[in-house]
Amino acid sequence: MLDQTLSDGPLVEMINIEKHFGGVCAVDDVSVDLYPGEVVGVLGHNGAGKSCLMRILSGAMMPNAGKIRVRGQEADIHSPSDARDYGIETIYQTLALADHLDAPANLFLGRELKTAFGNLDDKKMLSEAQEVLARLNPNFKNLGDPVSSLSGGQRQAIAIARALYFDARVLIMDEPTAALGPSETAMVADLTLKLRDEGIGIFLVSHDMNDVFDLCDRIMVMSRGVNVGMHPIRDVTKDDVLSLIIKGALPDDWEPRQR
Amino acid sequence: MIATGKGTSGKPRLQISAGTIHKMSALLTLLILILIFSFGNKAFLSVNNGLTVLLQTSVIGLMGIGMTLVIITGGIDLSVGSVLALSGTTTGLLVKAGVPVVPAMLCGVLVGAACGLFNGFVITKMRITPFVATLGMMLIARGTALQLTGAAPISRLGEAFGILGNGSFFRVVEMQANGFPKVVFPGIPYPVVLLAIVAVAAAYLLRRRAIGRHIYAVGSNEEAAHLAGVNVDRTKMVAYTMSGALAGLGGNVLMSRLVTAQPNEGVMYELDAIASAVIGGASLMGGVGTISGTMIGAFIIGVLRNGLNMAGVSAFIQQIVIGFVVILAVYVDQMRNRR
Numbered sequence: 001m002l003d004q005t006l007s008d009g010p011l012v013e014m015i016n017i018e019k020h021f022g023g024v025c026a027v028d029d030v031s032v033d034l035y036p037g038e039v040v041g042v043l044g045h046n047g048a049g050k051s052c053l054m055r056i057l058s059g060a061m062m063p064n065a066g067k068i069r070v071r072g073q074e075a076d077i078h079s080p081s082d083a084r085d086y087g088i089e090t091i092y093q094t095l096a097l098a099d100h101l102d103a104p105a106n107l108f109l110g111r112e113l114k115t116a117f118g119n120l121d122d123k124k125m126l127s128e129a130q131e132v133l134a135r136l137n138p139n140f141k142n143l144g145d146p147v148s149s150l151s152g153g154q155r156q157a158i159a160i161a162r163a164l165y166f167d168a169r170v171l172i173m174d175e176p177t178a179a180l181g182p183s184e185t186a187m188v189a190d191l192t193l194k195l196r197d198e199g200i201g202i203f204l205v206s207h208d209m210n211d212v213f214d215l216c217d218r219i220m221v222m223s224r225g226v227n228v229g230m231h232p233i234r235d236v237t238k239d240d241v242l243s244l245i246i247k248g249a250l251p252d253d254w255e256p257r258q259r
Numbered sequence: 260m261i262a263t264g265k266g267t268s269g270k271p272r273l274q275i276s277a278g279t280i281h282k283m284s285a286l287l288t289l290l291i292l293i294l295i296f297s298f299g300n301k302a303f304l305s306v307n308n309g310l311t312v313l314l315q316t317s318v319i320g321l322m323g324i325g326m327t328l329v330i331i332t333g334g335i336d337l338s339v340g341s342v343l344a345l346s347g348t349t350t351g352l353l354v355k356a357g358v359p360v361v362p363a364m365l366c367g368v369l370v371g372a373a374c375g376l377f378n379g380f381v382i383t384k385m386r387i388t389p390f391v392a393t394l395g396m397m398l399i400a401r402g403t404a405l406q407l408t409g410a411a412p413i414s415r416l417g418e419a420f421g422i423l424g425n426g427s428f429f430r431v432v433e434m435q436a437n438g439f440p441k442v443v444f445p446g447i448p449y450p451v452v453l454l455a456i457v458a459v460a461a462a463y464l465l466r467r468r469a470i471g472r473h474i475y476a477v478g479s480n481e482e483a484a485h486l487a488g489v490n491v492d493r494t495k496m497v498a499y500t501m502s503g504a505l506a507g508l509g510g511n512v513l514m515s516r517l518v519t520a521q522p523n524e525g526v527m528y529e530l531d532a533i534a535s536a537v538i539g540g541a542s543l544m545g546g547v548g549t550i551s552g553t554m555i556g557a558f559i560i561g562v563l564r565n566g567l568n569m570a571g572v573s574a575f576i577q578q579i580v581i582g583f584v585v586i587l588a589v590y591v592d593q594m595r596n597r598r
Contacts, residue, residue, distance in 0.1 A: 058486075060485070060486055079488070080485065080486050080487065080488045081488035084488060090486070092486060094482070094483075095483075096480070096482065096483035096486045096487065097480065097483055098475070098476040098479035098480045098483050098484060098487075098546070099479050099480060099546065100475060100478075100479040100546035100547055101472070101475060101476060101479060105472060105475075105476075106487075109472070109473075109476055109483075109484065109487040109488075109489060110473075110484070110487040110488030110489045111487075111488065112469045112472060114469065118468070118469075119467045119468065120466075120467050120468065120469060120471075120472060162487075
């Protein structure tokens with residue numbers, strides 16, 4: 001499936017992206033691409049610059065240099081809403097929910113459904129939220145409660161539902177399972193593959209090696225802000241990946257796993 | 260709050276949200292106060308006195324509504340008392356200069372809105388904390404009001420200037436046989452009607468419009484709101500501008516009632532406005548607060564003042580009592596959050 005979609009051209013290209021904070025170079029001349037229907041794992045130590053790179057794509061941060069192309073067209077992304085206009089949705093590590101609002105209000109935050117008079121259409125938002133959340137978690141019933149009172153899995157479901165509902169073409173998942181229990185993690189994994197099969201391109205930022213090898217088609221490893229390796233998952237072993245993360249290079253005697 | 264315990268799964272649920280409980284307890288407090296004062300003084304529970312309380316509360320109520328919007332965003336507006344004075348004196352000066360009353364008052368309210376917009380600009384673009392930014396505006400607005408007037412009240416502003424503050428709907432007066440008029444029904448004062456309109460409009464804005472939803476979201480989790488595509492800066496600016504405009508409106512009502520523009524009016528009013536929002540359940544941490552709660556809070560303060568006045572309690576003791584009420588209200592609020 002990977003090879004067949006390659007011919008369509010990349011969904012997203014990030015080219016020579018740079019980001020400095022004062023003298024610190026968080027992202028240094030990094031290029032990465034993403035094709036429809038593939039999952040690219042973004043790995044690295046804490047502070048390696050992977051979250052930073054993803055925040056640039058999601059519009060939460062502006063790069064100092066470099067450009068982004070979406071489906072071959074140069075994209076101008078200055079804010080999260082710009083990114084959304086290009087079909088780029090993000091599930092943040094922190095889930096980014098407003099605790100005092102209920103699930104539908106969070107799902108539609110910034111993109112509220114309105115009636116003909118410009119009033120909030122709470123009824124419609126509730127029914128739409130019910131529908132999309134039921135696909136993710138059939139036990140999700142307490143939609144009227146503030147999200148602060150929900151479980152981690154339910155909060156995650158809202159964050160994912162946000163991406164689902166608005167027909168994301170590119171999905172950035174920043175450690176989506178960090179706060180979840182085993183069954184909820186499995187649910188997120190299933191969902192990731194389902195979305196991939198629908199032709200969505202997914203960047204998966206993760207520390208969990210099992211997740212990465214179960215879900216990803218390619219991996220990209222960052223170390224000190226530099227892209228130290230981009231490999232199809234079938235070419236590398238877990239040890240190779242760990243070597244990339246820790247040493248910043250593949251083992252000296254490395255050669256592709258299956259070839 | 261937006262997420263009050265509506266049943267969403269079809270069947271009605273008995274669960275009542277914490278915000279509703281707080282509001283009920285505030286309302287109960289208000290009723291108990293009215294009951295106590297009624298026993299203490301027969302004149303307290305009369306139509307006349309009721310309308311007086313309403314009239315006295317209207318200015319604090321208007322400022323409290325603006326304050327509530329700001330507090331929900333997680334901010335605070337310390338400048339409203341001074342902005343009230345600046346707005347009122349601007350109107351007074353314009354009327355004195357020959358401008359008709361209605362456009363002059365509109366200008367006064369606009370000056371208030373401009374002060375609020377400036378607050379919002381300083382807070383969002385210059386990244387100064389709301390406390391410091393509005394503290395600055397508190398001094399700027401007060402200083403400007405005093406400078407413009409030479410610290411002297413502007414009087415003899417004409418009858419038209421006093422209509423907003425002193426007029427009323429449905430006033431019934433009949434002439435008695437002895438030639439003196441007798442007030443059958445004092446009428447519903449214009450400021451009270453104005454307060455009701457503004458309160459309903461603000462509640463509509465908070466509950467039914469996107470900007471209201473964004474005000475809650477910004478106060479609840481600013482980062483999340485930003486990432487969700489909410490224009491955080493614009494949302495805050497709207498809240499502060501409305502706070503300024505409502506303080507200006509309150510200033511015009513107050514000066515009109517006095518038929519004098521006083522540059523040193525409204526000192527410490529910001530604290531009454533904050534107190535009514537907080538007593539009404541607004542959280543200074545942001546994300547929580549309602550207009551109805553603030554109205555109850557404003558009336559608790561109004562009834563306390565009026566009742567204590569009628570009981571002959573000195574103004575100093577009144578301050579002490581209101582101080583304790585504020586602390587108690589916040590304590591109750593914290594207890595409910597700790598659960």
